Amino acid sequence: MPTLHNVRQAQILDVAQELIQLRGYNAFSFGDIAERIGVRAAAVHYHFPTKADLGVALMRRYRTRLHASLNSIDEQVTSPRKKLERYVLLFQATLKPDHRMCLCGMLGTEITTLSDPMRTEVRAFFEDNETWLARVLGDGRRQGSFDFDGSPAAAARIIYSTLQGVMLSARVFEEAGRLPTAGRWLLDAIMPPSMEALLPPR
Amino acid sequence: MPTLHNVRQAQILDVAQELIQLRGYNAFSFGDIAERIGVRAAAVHYHFPTKADLGVALMRRYRTRLHASLNSIDEQVTSPRKKLERYVLLFQATLKPDHRMCLCGMLGTEITTLSDPMRTEVRAFFEDNETWLARVLGDGRRQGSFDFDGSPAAAARIIYSTLQGVMLSARVFEEAGRLPTAGRWLLDAIMPPSMEALLPPR
C-alpha cells in the first residue's frame, strides 16, 4: 500500500515532471515545486537531496511507465499497424493538455547540462522506444502489412525522431493537431502499395 | 565596412549562439560569454542591455543567414531533389562539429520561458523553413519527381519536424551519422515508384 511518504514523493515527481515538460530542467527550482504543493523548499530536499537525485528518480518512473504502456499495447492489440496507432496516441496524450513536450525530448536538448546518471536514463528511454518500434516494424514487414527500405532499427529511429520533432513544432505553434496528422502520414508512408485501397477517405 | 563595434557584437553573438546550441538559453550567462571573449560581463550588457535583447538580435541574424542559405540553394541548383539534398546538408553542418542542436530546435523546447519578441522570431524561423520546403515539394510533385499524399505544406511540416527530431536524437546518442541516413530515407519516401530504379545501390 502507498505510504504517506510515497504519496508525497509521487506528488513531487508529478509537479517536477509537469514543470520540466513545460519549461525545461534548467528553468524550474525546488521552490517552484514547493509552492505548488504547499510546503517549503527544504521539504523537497528532504525527499530528494539534490536536483540530480530528483531528476534520476523522475526518469526512472517515466521509463517504468513507458514500459507499462508498451506492454499494455502489446497485450491489447496484435496488428502491427494498430500498435503504431496506439503508440502515436501516447504522444498525443502527452502533448494535448497544454502542449507539453515529451519529458525526454526536453531533457534530450538539455542533455549536456545533465548529470551522468540522468544522461544514461535519457538515452535508455530513447533506446527503449526505438527497440520497441523496431520490433513492431519488423513484425509488420514480415507479415506484409508494412513496406519500407532498410533495417527496422533504422526505420524505428526515424519514426521516433519524427514524432519527437512533431511534438516540438506542435508546441511551438500551439497546434496539437499536427501530431495526429503526422501519425497518419507516417503510417501511410510505410504501408505497402497493395493496401492503399484500405486507406480511410480524406 | 565592419566597425569595431560590430565586430564585437558579432563575436558576442557567435559565442551566444554556440552556448545556446550546446546548453540552451536557460543554461548560459553573460558571464560565460564575457569569459570566452576576454571581457567583463558588464561589457556584454553594454552591447546588449538584456538577455532578451541579445536573444532577439541572435535570432534575427540566424534567420537572415537562413534566408541567405535558402536563396543560395535556389540559385545554385534547380532540381527539387537536389535542393532537398542541399537542405539536409545545412542541418549536417550545424550538427557535425560538436552535436549542436539547431538554434531554433533548442529555443523551441524552451519557448515558454522566452520573451514575446523571441517567441515570435522562433515561430517565424520555423515558418520560413516550412514555407520554403512546401514550395520545393510542390514544385517537385508538379514536375513528377516527388510523390506524396496531402498538401505540400503538410509534407513540409513533417519533413522539417523529422529533421529537427533527428538532430535531437543524433545529439542524444552522439551519432551525427543519423542525419544523412534520415535524409536519404526521407528523400526515398517521397520519390515516385517510377523513379526507384534510379536509387543509388546500398
Add this chain to the structure above:
DNA sequence: AAAAACACTTACTTGCAAGTAAGTTCCCGA
C-alpha cells in the same frame, strides 16, 4: 587642444537557487 563619444572597467544591488543545519510537531510502537 578641448570635448564628446566609445568601449569598456570596477563596484555594486537585488534576487533567486541549491543545499545544509538545527530545531519542531506529530504519530506510533514498546
Add this chain to the structure above:
DNA sequence: TCGGGAACTTACTTGCAAGTAAGTGTTTTT
C-alpha cells in the same frame, strides 16, 4: 507515557545571475 523516527519547519550559507551606476582610458570629432 515516553522515546524515537518521520516529515516537516525556520534560518542560514554560498554562489551565481541579471542588471545598474559611476567611473577610466582611448579615440574621434570639432
